Amino acid sequence: MHWQDTIRENRPRRSRLDPYKPYLERRFAPGCTSATQLHRELLAEQAPITYQMVRAYVATLRAAPPDAPPPPPTVRKVTGWLTRHPTSLSEEDRAALKDVLARCPELNTAAGHVRGFGEILTGRLGATLPTWIDAVDASQLPGFTGFALHLLRDLDAVIAGLSLEWSSGGAEGAVNRIKKIKRQLYGRAGFELLRKMILLQ
Known part of the structure; x- marks a missing residue:
């Protein structure tokens, strides 16, 4: 499994x-x-x-029988526990997550990969990404190995994105705004009107 x-x-x-x-x-x-x-x-x-x-x-x-065990946590809840910062979990949530991870070694390994990537992402530790990818590859967990393989396709760019403070978010936002205007005016206006709409906004 x-x-x-x-x-x-x-x-x-x-x-x-x-x-x-x-x-x-x-x-x-x-x-x-x-x-x-x-x-x-x-x-x-x-x-x-x-x-x-x-x-x-x-x-x-x-x-329900009086001694029935509590129902298992839902997928949504476990996913939330794994992807949220550990300090944001309540004591009850931490105890429940610890119990879930103790029941499945593979899920425990997956949780470690999630925490490791979260630390790289939030701490701008892009230089440690190859080590993380090696650990993921060694664990051979479905889902993680495919994700790591995609990162390797342009590793230098990914490491730069996880290390540098600069972002292409502003440029991407401008491109998406222009595409939205173009879709709104498609078939109803020419280049001149499109140009004016972009400059005015």
């Missing part, structure tokens, strides 16, 4: 109640099982939910 398969799942349709489910579980565990009371509490917090939503979820909590 690849590391990608570990976090891949059929994503259920999101519900407005999803952000409030942890709260309902915390209140339900000590004995607050009244859907009316829980719905009233969420309404006091301006939650955009209905009584039927709360009642249906409370019913699933009642039906």
